[in-house]
Amino acid sequence: MTPPRSSVDRPEPASAGSGPFGVGGAGVGPVRTQHVVVATAADPLELDCGRRLGHVEVGYETYGRLDPDGGNAVYLCHALTGDAHAAGIDGVTGAVGWWDALIGPGRAIDTDRWFVVCGTLLGSCLGTTGPTTADPATGRPYGLDFPPLTIADQARVHRRLCRALGIDRLHAVIGPSVGGMHALQWFLDAPEEIGRTVLIASSGRLTVENRAFSAAGRQAILDDPGFDGGRYLERGGPGPVVGLAAARRFAHITYVSGGSLQRKLGDAPPSPWPPREAADWLAPGRAIERYLEHQGRSFLDRFDALSYLYLTRPMDDFDPFGEQAAAAARSAVQRNPAARHRVISFDSDWRFGADHSRALVDGLRAAGALDVSHQELAAPWGHDAFLLEVDGFPELIAESLR
């Protein structure tokens, strides 16, 4: 059941290699994900739920060189099912990093200038400690014995990774989608560590509709008999493959725009239609149906249901500018009011679109941040636009770092 390491969601690969979109320059070449232990029994990770983890290992990659004064570090917070492999070509699997087109010498995130760090999220199945890794107390996969997580818990692990690498301040923290939540939370927890944030297609608080989609996906997994109380890994069952594939297919629909589906997959039914047999009639024969079928099945090969639960749930609870948290946000921002915050949305994103970005801007400004701006880019791809070729996006990222 351990899924192979893999690159992030990418409905259409961004152009990689020698001709990245918008900004030129060479790639970072062959890379290999490293691992580092960031919490131990002597220095455990305290979690918001009141429990602690006495062993946390993080998968990470770095590109470029850290300046002697440590002033050129840029941290990337990846999206939901992404991982540390943000750039370059994995030396073993050959997988291209999920933002390879944007990262490298001369690229938008110029590794001749910046030292780029990306670590896999706490709770993921892609190289960092999570519910699929072995519980040191039992030697078996944690399953549901892994503690509940918050966005702040996950951001704390990003910070520990930086400390382990000798980085105590960040020129910038960049996060697309849920990664933007981690970037923002990190800033609010340690504002003096961060010079600027770049929050891309992200949100400061899910809508109830966002949470509904997420909840229906989790429920499909939890209801699947293959979930087996979260013990499928150690018991060797198939896992909740029906529920996870269903969750992924529906989630995927929310990651793309209706317009891009229409353009790419708006084919007519096979002819003659309808066929005589119901099995043929109901089979996923149209382009959109084959596409979704593939989205579900391929996700099973690279991601795990427990991690899907553990990574989606914290997003529901994120509300840094809500009534409960507003005072803390104000006092945090006052510790570094001049930090720069660039918020970017895509006009076809109906998951975390402009409303979400505007709420982030409003929340930061209300908390006292002085340098907050919002750019909306035209892109036909919906939420996934941050992974794809969008006019002006590389330039905007490059400019956000300058």
Added chain:
Amino acid sequence: MTPPRSSVDRPEPASAGSGPFGVGGAGVGPVRTQHVVVATAADPLELDCGRRLGHVEVGYETYGRLDPDGGNAVYLCHALTGDAHAAGIDGVTGAVGWWDALIGPGRAIDTDRWFVVCGTLLGSCLGTTGPTTADPATGRPYGLDFPPLTIADQARVHRRLCRALGIDRLHAVIGPSVGGMHALQWFLDAPEEIGRTVLIASSGRLTVENRAFSAAGRQAILDDPGFDGGRYLERGGPGPVVGLAAARRFAHITYVSGGSLQRKLGDAPPSPWPPREAADWLAPGRAIERYLEHQGRSFLDRFDALSYLYLTRPMDDFDPFGEQAAAAARSAVQRNPAARHRVISFDSDWRFGADHSRALVDGLRAAGALDVSHQELAAPWGHDAFLLEVDGFPELIAESLR
């Protein structure tokens, strides 16, 4: 596995009984669904797939009295998981009809004036022949041996029901959602039979995004081991309960507006949060989660997975004004160009919203229809608004019949 008969989808009951919304008047009182055989071995139903059904029984209800000249018949085409029980109180179950607030003496569809007929769709599990009924050839439930269906096949059964009741022309055919597809198809198949259509929150062609949601739901059912090749009814298994509940939950999200979810179900997480145990953390504890959980589970009690497949698939293929069908639509409309077509949409409907209604208007006009109008109503409920209390809606329905 046979689900109990029940009323249609109703996230919030419309007010029923003595105080219906907008238009006053009394209800139709106690009713009972009747059944009639509309196809026999001697007079089989020929289907678009090339097969035929030698026995079709239809569940139906009528309200009011047919005028001696037969000129006051109004047919209601119900929505996806609705049924013939449109009005009154079922004498046995006590269930209130799905449009009770609109139907009765003095109500919007005034049964002192109109003879109202509503029949359950071919392929449904709620009283009309479908994949869950016994195949006369074997005595066992059809399952996937039931033939593929089209919107036109289903409309043909509505027509046969009318013939069986001695009705050969309709003052109006009214259809919300997929019911509007049946109403329109019926008009195109037999334009001289129909004086006017009222197409509510309906569509002349699904978007690829519409089809994506539908396909992901069907796939969840087909992938569920409980589906058992469609033989779960005769084999007595639990059926694809995980897949069907998941399909329903996601579909339900598309039936309601984000705004109404936000207003009704935008609660904070339980406190303290997060809890210490992942099982508590992941359980559906928030209002939106309990709501979706209920939507899925209650659907299992009243609907069947095979019927869900058989009723959703025909919508994918409906395209009466598409390239293949445009000439036929033109020649049909020429046989009754003066028929009146009223198209109604709701401003918060993101499933079959104004774009769909405008495309219906354009299609009808391009085919030569002379009396086509479109009204958009303000309603916060999303697609399900046609089942709920909407200012001006009863008056618009009443006016559509005058």
